[in-house]
Amino acid sequence: MTKYVYVSMHETPMKEMLLRYSQIERVKEVSEIRHPILREALALTEIRGPNLEITSMADIPSGTGLGSSGSFTTCLLKVLHRFKRQNIHPRELAEMACHIEIDVLKEPIGKQDQYIAAFGGVTVFEFNKDDTVSARPVRASADTLDLLEDNLIMVSTGFYRAAGQVLKEQDDKTRTADPAMVNNLHYVKELGQRSLEAIETGNLTDLGRIMDEHWMHKKKRSKMMSNPDIDRWYALAMENGALGGKLIGAGGGGFLLFYTEQKTRLRRALRAEGLVEVVLNFDYEGTKIVTG
Secondary structure, three states: OOOOEEEEEEEOOOOOEEEEOOOEEEEOOHHHOOOHHHHHHHHHOOOOOOOEEEEEEEOOOOOOOOOHHHHHHHHHHHHHHHHOOOOOOHHHHHHHHHHHHHHHOOOOOOOHHHHHHHHOOOEEEEEOOOOOEEEEEOOOOHHHHHHHHHOEEEEEOOOOOOHHHHHHHHHHHHHOOOHHHHHHHHHHHHHHHHHHHHHHOOOHHHHHHHHHHHHHHHHHHOOOOOOHHHHHHHHHHHHOOEEEEEEOOOOOOOEEEEEEOOHHHHHHHHHHOOOEEOOOOOOOOOOOOOOO
């Protein structure tokens, strides 16, 4: 899906760093920066300023499950490398972003957001036991991908949360080898493999049903995964043409994504509930530099 995060950077005659995001910071040293990703990205790339201005904007708010922090981190690192007149491969970009968020900031997250932001496309990732990641484009026809893109509907729930709040419980249970959590995650991994098969064979009806099966199992991981409003909207969608769906991301809020072969009927039902649709498109470029 296309999710825009813009990061711009340039030198200024100021004797300080000016950082604009949802807040504004003026600092003289990188160590003084409050925003953790900005601080660690500048430290990692050894850019010390002080005559720098960095501005970020996004078309989707944080806490929505759409991988905003991963997108922001890859965009920021891409810009910092351009500033240093250095090229960076998508794999290196993703690994640097993962290092900042997972190793340095200790966020209880996986690598999928950073990798898909860096690579783009409808991409298959395999996360190996040695901590490496394999990537390849999905082997599906253009007609299948067009139909998949056209049959997806995404709406905002109006609930936002930090992914770490939901993922910490999952991470703690996984580290202690909680049987129910481990079995649930293994089952979801199998669903991912079945989803890939459905897409690559062009059987998108099966994909919709697998999404429903996935959501039913995902809800079992945590009481914070859903709430009565989300459950009601999901049931309404299933009664009005959705074959399956799920909350995107860690859960607890953000966006509901549905697969349907009756898009007009489903769209009307969701609009009647006051849910706002966000039009989505597949992005095949990944993190890139845009020059104006």
